[in-house]
Amino acid sequence: MPHSTTPHTYRQYDKELEDIRNRVLAMGGLVERQIAEAVDALVNGDVEKAEEVISKDYRVNAMDVSIDEECTQILARRQPTAGDLRLVMAVIKTVADLERIGDGAERIGRTTIRLSERERPANTFGLIRSLSNHALGMLRDSLDTFARMDPEAALSVAAQDTQVDARYESILRQLITYMMEDPRNISWAVELIWVARALERIGDHACNICEYVIYLVKGKDVRHTSLESMEQIVHEE
Amino acid sequence: MPHSTTPHTYRQYDKELEDIRNRVLAMGGLVERQIAEAVDALVNGDVEKAEEVISKDYRVNAMDVSIDEECTQILARRQPTAGDLRLVMAVIKTVADLERIGDGAERIGRTTIRLSERERPANTFGLIRSLSNHALGMLRDSLDTFARMDPEAALSVAAQDTQVDARYESILRQLITYMMEDPRNISWAVELIWVARALERIGDHACNICEYVIYLVKGKDVRHTSLESMEQIVHEE
Numbered sequence: 001m002p003h004s005t006t007p008h009t010y011r012q013y014d015k016e017l018e019d020i021r022n023r024v025l026a027m028g029g030l031v032e033r034q035i036a037e038a039v040d041a042l043v044n045g046d047v048e049k050a051e052e053v054i055s056k057d058y059r060v061n062a063m064d065v066s067i068d069e070e071c072t073q074i075l076a077r078r079q080p081t082a083g084d085l086r087l088v089m090a091v092i093k094t095v096a097d098l099e100r101i102g103d104g105a106e107r108i109g110r111t112t113i114r115l116s117e118r119e120r121p122a123n124t125f126g127l128i129r130s131l132s133n134h135a136l137g138m139l140r141d142s143l144d145t146f147a148r149m150d151p152e153a154a155l156s157v158a159a160q161d162t163q164v165d166a167r168y169e170s171i172l173r174q175l176i177t178y179m180m181e182d183p184r185n186i187s188w189a190v191e192l193i194w195v196a197r198a199l200e201r202i203g204d205h206a207c208n209i210c211e212y213v214i215y216l217v218k219g220k221d222v223r224h225t226s227l228e229s230m231e232q233i234v235h236e237e
Numbered sequence: 238m239p240h241s242t243t244p245h246t247y248r249q250y251d252k253e254l255e256d257i258r259n260r261v262l263a264m265g266g267l268v269e270r271q272i273a274e275a276v277d278a279l280v281n282g283d284v285e286k287a288e289e290v291i292s293k294d295y296r297v298n299a300m301d302v303s304i305d306e307e308c309t310q311i312l313a314r315r316q317p318t319a320g321d322l323r324l325v326m327a328v329i330k331t332v333a334d335l336e337r338i339g340d341g342a343e344r345i346g347r348t349t350i351r352l353s354e355r356e357r358p359a360n361t362f363g364l365i366r367s368l369s370n371h372a373l374g375m376l377r378d379s380l381d382t383f384a385r386m387d388p389e390a391a392l393s394v395a396a397q398d399t400q401v402d403a404r405y406e407s408i409l410r411q412l413i414t415y416m417m418e419d420p421r422n423i424s425w426a427v428e429l430i431w432v433a434r435a436l437e438r439i440g441d442h443a444c445n446i447c448e449y450v451i452y453l454v455k456g457k458d459v460r461h462t463s464l465e466s467m468e469q470i471v472h473e474e
Contacts, residue, residue: 061461069458072326079316089309089329096333176423183417190413193427221306224298 013078020070020091021147024098027063028143031098032136034060034105035202039132042112042195043125050112053105060102067095086219090212094146097205101139104198111191118188124174128195131167135202138164142206142213151217151234154210159227164203171196250315257307257328258384261335264300265380268335269373271297271342272439276369279349279432280362287349290342297339304332323456327449331383334442338376341435348428355425361411365432368404372439375401379443379450388454388471391447396464401440408433 034053041049071088074080080088138160145153175189175196214222214234222230271290278286308325311317317325375397382391412426412433451459451471459467 058461065458065460072322075312075326076318076322081313085309085313089312092326092329093333096330172427176427179416179423180420183420186413186416186423190409190430193430221302223302224295 013074016070016074016078017080017084017087020067020074020088023063023067023070024091024094025143025147027060027067027095027098028139028146030063031060031102031105032139034102035108035132035136035139035199038105038108038112039129039199042108042115043120043129045112045116045120047113047116050109050116053109057102057106060099060105064095064099064102068092083216083219086216090146090216093212094209097208101202101205104201107198108195111195115188115191121178121185121188121192124171124178124192127167127171127174128192128199131164131171131196131199134160134164134167135199135206138203138206139209142209145213146209149213149217151214154213155227155231155234158207158210158230161203161207164200168196168200250311253307253311253315254317254321254324257304257311257325260300260304260307261328261331262380262384264297264304264332264335265376265383267300268297268339268342269376271339272345272369272373272376272436275342275345275349276366276436279345279352280357280366282349282353282357284350284353287346287353290346294339294343297336297342301332301336301339305329320453320456323453327383327453330449331446334445338439338442341438344435345432348432352425352428358415358422358425358429361408361415361429364404364408364411365429365436368401368408368433368436371397371401371404372436372443375440375443376446379446382450383446386450386454388451391450392464392468392471395444395447395467398440398444401437405433405437 034056037049038053040046041053071092074088075085078084138157141157141160142154145151145157172193175193178185179189208223211222211230214220214230218233218236220233222233225233271293274286275290277283278290308329311325312322315321375394378394378397379391382388382394409430412430415422416426445460448459448467451457451467455470455473457470459470462470
């Protein structure tokens with residue numbers, strides 16, 4: 001709460017904080033759809049859909065800039081402290097992570113266009129779709145912990161990242177095997193390495209969001225610490 | 238300036254703002270050395286040096302957390318507005334970019350250890366060193382524009398990114414050629430693709446820093462805009 005408020009400005013300020021939270025969730029939903037559609041387009045060789053994803057990236061960027069701007073205005077006008085300040089900081093950071101996931105969707109869209117004339121390696125595409133589903137599940141869950149400000153749930157979402165990493169590693173191994181089998185596979189396989197990497201990074205960004213949730217609720221910055229020490233901090237009274 | 242200050246607290250506040258600026262520059266210097274040493278270790282197959290780089294990444298992370306913490310405290314206690322607030326925001330964002338560059342150094346260190354038993358592809362290593370020099374030059378220049386708060390210089394640093402990208406693309410093409418020539422080249426070439434990518438990303442982070450400098454001085458968020466519109470904003474009175 002700001003240090004000097006009338007009931008009116010207090011309600012207005014509360015609405016502003018609520019608003020940035022809601023806008024982060026909306027941005028998260030948009031980014032999630034962008035990735036899901038980009039992967040659909042890739043798997044189905046759907047160039048039109050890929051172009052649509054690319055053309056919609058500006059919406060993600062616009063949300064990045066405008067939520068950031070709203071946060072700066074809240075800092076300037078409301079001068080939040082304690083939990084309110086941590087919320088604003090967490091929003092600023094979450095938006096940066098979401099924007100990077102959005103870049104990944106655009107990138108997958110461009111890859112789809114480049115690969116559209118090629119034969120579709122069904123096997124790898126199946127693995128890519130599964131990696132995407134897992135990573136997007138993590139993203140959704142991390143935003144859900146953000147909406148509910150639930151550090152306990154944030155812990156268990158962060159713990160899922162090893163599974164996303166394992167799926168990514170297995171795609172990487174498969175792609176390298178294809179490359180070794182036939183040099184004609186090399187150029188498309190390298191393209192798919194980038195796709196797999198973009199999807200694997202979603203898990204990392206979801207972990208970051210979980211860390212901000214713990215920071216927001218517990219007041220401790222748990223970035224660059226192990227899952228074990230995150231657990232300890234969450235369970236501290 | 239905060240809204241109510243005595244000369245004493247004003248001087249103290251000024252010192253705090255000066256301090257976060259200096260700490261960003263120190264962190265930039267550390268990250269730059271980490272990348273330079275990681276690339277040296279890679280090119281010379283120096284496992285010991287690579288291990289040193291990996292072991293020093295915690296210092297980058299510690300600076301990330303502590304500068305962020307100092308910024309949050311300034312926001313809470315000083316309630317900065319206008320240019321001071323933009324400085325704090327720019328510092329928060331710059332630190333996040335520097336931390337990511339630092340991760341790249343650690344990654345290159347790990348690659349060096351994995352590749353240490355291999356024959357060294359001198360040709361590619363020459364290109365990688367040249368990419369590294371260019372990207373680090375951009376990083377240094379971007380931090381310099383930050384130190385001098387010089388949006389004009391920030392523009393010309395950002396314009397260099399196309400050269401870094403071109404060098405990266407040529408490494409990528411060379412590595413793909415090696416892979417096609419001999420499947421035994423594939424696994425190390427894939428490792429070097431990641432190295433090249435980490436170095437290319439330094440150019441992107443340097444561009445981001447330049448954008449924050451323009452934001453800081455001009456008060457306009459120029460992310461996700463073209464170089465042309467950045468120029469327009471810098472030259473507006």
